[in-house]
Each structure stands twice: as C-alpha cells, then as structure tokens.
Amino acid sequence: METFWLFIICSLLFAINFFITKKFGLKNVEYEIYFEESKKTEGDEIHIIERIYNGKLMPLPWVKSEFEVSASFFMENAKNYVVGDKLRYISIFFLLPYQQIIRRHRFVATKRGFYKLDKIYLVTGDLFGLSTDDRCYYVNSNITIYPAFLDLKKHLLPRSSLSGEVVVKRHYYEDIFYFAGIREYQSYDSFNRINWNATAKYNTLMVNKYEYTSSGDALILLNVQSSEYERKEVFNKNAIEFGIKIAASLAKECLDSHVPVGFVCNGVDEETLQPLEILLPSQDSNQLLKILETLAHIKIQVNEYFEALLFEVLRNYSFRELFVITSFINKEMEDSILLYSSLGVKFTIILLEYDEKHLNLESENIRIFLAKQQLLESTKVS
Incomplete structure (x- = not known):
C-alpha cells in the first residue's frame, strides 16, 4: 500500500512539474542577441552579446540557447559544431528568480562579407x-x-619588368613640362619622344622621360567570373576573394595618392541579392569606406558577363584610367580594350590567373600585372 501511494504521489508531482514547465517555462523570459559592432575588418575580433532575464518567481534549472553564425567566424574552445557553411553555437544558462545574465561571446572574423543573425x-x-x-x-x-x-x-608583379613598379603609378600621366631624364626606347614609345642627341651618344634609341602628374578619374572593375564559361555559379571563389582584397588595397593606394577612384563589378549584393551599382569616382573622405562596404557585400555570383559590363562602362563614361581585375580576357574584352586604348584610355590589367597569351596586349596605354601567388603556382607546375 505504501508503495502504491508513493507511486501516486510521484506521478502527481511529475504531472505538476510537467504542467508548470510547459505553461510557465519561458513565460516572462526576456531574451535578445546582437552583434556588438556593425563594422569590422577581416581578421578582427568581433563580439556577439546575449542577454537573458527571468522575470518570474520560478527558477529555471537550465536554459539552452542555440544560434547559427557563419563558419567564417572562429572561436577557440567553443561548444559548437559546423553544419555546412554555418557554425552552430550552444549556450547554457541557470537562472534564479528575477535574474539577468549577459554574455559576450568572442569570435574572429576570418573572411570579409555581410553576416546576419536571424533565427535563435x-x-x-x-x-x-x-x-x-x-x-x-x-x-x-x-x-x-x-x-x-x-x-x-x-x-602584384609587373609584366614588363621585375623592378616592383607601383601599380597606382599608372594613374599618373606624363607631363611634357617636367623632364625627368632619358631611358631606352620601348616598342610602344612614339617617335616624337626620341632624343636624337642621346641616341647618337649611346648608339641606341633613347627617349625622353617625364614626371607623372595626376589627371582624370579612375575606375576599378572586378570580374567575379573565374572563367568565361561560368554563367551564374563561380567555381574558383578563392581567386575572386584574392581579387577583392586587391581591389580594396588598390582603392586605398589611389585615394592616398589623391586620385579620384570608383568601383564596379558584375556580382550581386549579398544583402539585397540585386546587381551592384557603379560607385562613381570621388575623392571624398568617406569614399574608401563606400568602396569597402561594396566589396564586403559582394556575393560571388555572376550577374552579367564581364565583357558586357566592360563595354557598357567604356561606352557610357569617360574615365581616363581603368583598373581591370580579372582571371581571364576573352575575345570581346580584348577587342574593347584595344579599341579604347587606341582612343587614349589607359588600362591596368591585373590577371588573377596566369595566361601567357594575354601578355602580348601590353602597350603604351595597356599595362599588365600578374597576381604573384598565382604566378608562382603556375611556374611550379610548368
């Protein structure tokens, strides 16, 4: 009989416990989670804040929160696991009546991008x-x-020399009023620059060299296609990520040199999933932040073929200098570059992947730089 009543009492207690937990478990429990910072740079430490408050008399022996962030966020000794491209993080709380707990989780952002917290x-x-x-x-x-x-x-390695020439120097145009010496004749030099006295002295063709002065606006164009056959999905995203870093660094060097610069690419905005709009050249104090914001928002997905974007920019705008960051140059791109370079537009082409057939494009108005890491890999293979 005693065993029977003990069973009844235990069953009743479990039933009451079940009812109370179901009805009042998360009642009057406040919870919020958010990124402490809104802007950071790749490699920086970032923080996610969790705040939970038990606004009732009943204590909570355990509360588990579970949220997902990008797998690009790194956290040492964390109770989490990776699912696909997401890092699932679990946090456990013990809450007394009317107690509030605030936790500050530290991560390292290992990759640029636009990241959201949405479902907890x-x-x-x-x-x-x-x-x-x-x-x-x-x-x-x-x-x-x-x-x-x-x-x-x-x-970046200049195609024409191994002297480590600065890529931004192509934003400057030779000024005939600032004579800087002489140098040997190159195939793309015009004959009116030949210094005949120096040619006779050194017994080889020599041309006048002039200082560079800043002139005109510049635009950075990034091609998110890693090959010309990609239609939407990009296969070599690592190469494009490298190109994004180059674009950011190039924009900074241009603005540090007081050169107005803008940016455009054929990718998609990660936040809106809409095509990225052209950011026109400017020297405003916040221009670099605008470019970095655009670069951070790039979803590596092809919105339009790069040859179409390049031709559209050349046809509708009058930029004096174009920086083209791309993994390849196809026939349509080559035709546009050759046509507009003959009209005085200066091109600096940065190849993310080594391809020898494109190197012969270099001329007075076309300079080619090779992504050094890719070049070294290609050299090792050959």
Missing part, C-alpha cells in the same frame, strides 16, 4: 528532462566585415 532557438526544462518548453526568436542583427588590405608590391 531557446529551450528550457525541468531537472529530470521529462518536460521542456521551447521558443523560436527572430532577430535582425548584422555585421559588415571589410576585406583586409594587401601590400601590392608583394602580391
């Missing part, structure tokens, strides 16, 4: 694990991670 799961239960109460929270918190800057002298 909160679960609580009794000590025996017999009853649980859960809730799904929808939040709207995001962070923009800017791409890291590169040392362009180390990562």
